[in-house]
Amino acid sequence: MTTAYVDLQALRRNYQRLQDRTYDRCKLMAVVKADGYGHGMLAVAGALQDVGADWFGVGTVAEGRRLRLHGITGRIVVLLAGCNAEVSELALYKLEPVVSDGVQLAYLLSQVPEELAIHLKVDCGMGRLGFDPQEVVGVCRKLASFPLVLASLMAHFPVADTDIALSLEQEGVFRQVIKDVRGLGLTPMVHMANSAAFLSGIAFLDMVRLGLALYGYAPGEQVAGAEKVVLEPVMRVTSRVLQVKAVPAGTGISYGLSQKTERDSILAVIDIGYADGFPRALSGCGKVIVGGEFAKVIGRVCMNMTVVDVTDIDLVKCGDEVVVLGRQGEKQISATDIATWAGTINYEILCTLGNLNPREYV
Numbered sequence: 295m296t297t298a299y300v301d302l303q304a305l306r307r308n309y310q311r312l313q314d315r316t317y318d319r320c321k322l323m324a325v326v327k328a329d330g331y332g333h334g335m336l337a338v339a340g341a342l343q344d345v346g347a348d349w350f351g352v353g354t355v356a357e358g359r360r361l362r363l364h365g366i367t368g369r370i371v372v373l374l375a376g377c378n379a380e381v382s383e384l385a386l387y388k389l390e391p392v393v394s395d396g397v398q399l400a401y402l403l404s405q406v407p408e409e410l411a412i413h414l415k416v417d418c419g420m421g422r423l424g425f426d427p428q429e430v431v432g433v434c435r436k437l438a439s440f441p442l443v444l445a446s447l448m449a450h451f452p453v454a455d456t457d458i459a460l461s462l463e464q465e466g467v468f469r470q471v472i473k474d475v476r477g478l479g480l481t482p483m484v485h486m487a488n489s490a491a492f493l494s495g496i497a498f499l500d501m502v503r504l505g506l507a508l509y510g511y512a513p514g515e516q517v518a519g520a521e522k523v524v525l526e527p528v529m530r531v532t533s534r535v536l537q538v539k540a541v542p543a544g545t546g547i548s549y550g551l552s553q554k555t556e557r558d559s560i561l562a563v564i565d566i567g568y569a570d571g572f573p574r575a576l577s578g579c580g581k582v583i584v585g586g587e588f589a590k591v592i593g594r595v596c597m598n599m600t601v602v603d604v605t606d607i608d609l610v611k612c613g614d615e616v617v618v619l620g621r622q623g624e625k626q627i628s629a630t631d632i633a634t635w636a637g638t639i640n641y642e643i644l645c646t647l648g649n650l651n652p653r654e655y656v
């Protein structure tokens with residue numbers, strides 16, 4: 295059966311190495327949304343809490359509640375609180391919503407007042423969630439008469455992996471907002487960096503919000519300082535050989551018979567498909583490792599199986615382990631490799647492989 299193995303020691307080592315790269319008073323928020331990028335949010339948060347993590351970023355209120363009930367005691371920031379979050383529930387579980395526009399703020403203020411820490415998000419050129427920079431001072435003034443506590447001001451980078459010059463300009467926009475808010479006598483924490491910015495060494499401010507790097511990856515090949523931190527991939531995914539068969543040259547393979555064998559071949563049918571997070575875009579081009587060697591996908595990836603060419607590999611048999619992500623012997627496949635073959639990003643590969651398969655912790 296296909297299984298995602300999650301190495302919590304590797305995760306902790308990544309956390310500590312990343313923490314070592316921050317300034318003394320710079321906090322590290324462990325971003326664990328999307329069930330810990332496929333690694334299992336509860337296990338990830340628990341493992342990181344053991345090594346001192348005290349800020350966590352989740353997507354939803356439901357995720358925040360699960361973390362609290364699981365014994366996470368640190369600050370929990372709900373990145374996508376939206377207009378459904380009940381103040382009473384946020385207060386009960388001590389969850390801190392990110393507030394990103396006037397409609398959401400009015401919604402929170404319309405409920406039974408409770409002391410609540412909130413985080414104001416500013417859109418400094420991301421083109422997604424957040425107040426316009428020029429609105430922020432007015433919003434902060436308004437907050438003064440309500441029991442909401444402005445815990446932090448935050449912004450987000452759209453291109454920290456590809457365009458440092460533009461990212462620095464956007465950081466400049468954020469710094470001006472910070473200055474204006476401090477002019478009101480307020481001193482919220484301020485934070486902007488994600489993994490790409492952090493690895494590039496920009497915008498550390500009071501906190502960095504790291505997801506991908508914790509799980510052992512850099513967001514893009516071209517992230518400037520990525521090679522300066524040793525990051526270990528945390529997830530390994532294995533599958534099994536279901537059947538091995540010899541076929542003559544010219545045999546059409548899998549749905550659509552989109553590819554034919556070019557020579558007399560030995561093929562292995564393996565127990566993973568697009569419903570298990572092995573992208574259909576790997577049809578005819580992806581690779582796995584079996585018998586310590588790379589085996590190429592031939593024909594279309596199916597819902598729960600895929601055919602690979604093992605003609606050049608010794609003695610592959612039914613039941614053999616197939617490594618989809620990770621190392622076997624000398625060979626290795628990273629989430630970035632798979633993403634490149636499939637035309638997507640390593641984030642998506644981790645989320646889908648991790649969240650669509652049973653996980654085991656090692």
Ligand SMILES: *Cc1c(COP(=O)(O)O)cnc(C)c1O
Pocket residue numbers: 325327373450487488489490503504505506507513
């Ligand atoms: C997901 C997320 C992050 C983490 O991004 P990485 O690129 O995985 O480090 C940081 N901040 C916000 C607001 C996010 O939604």
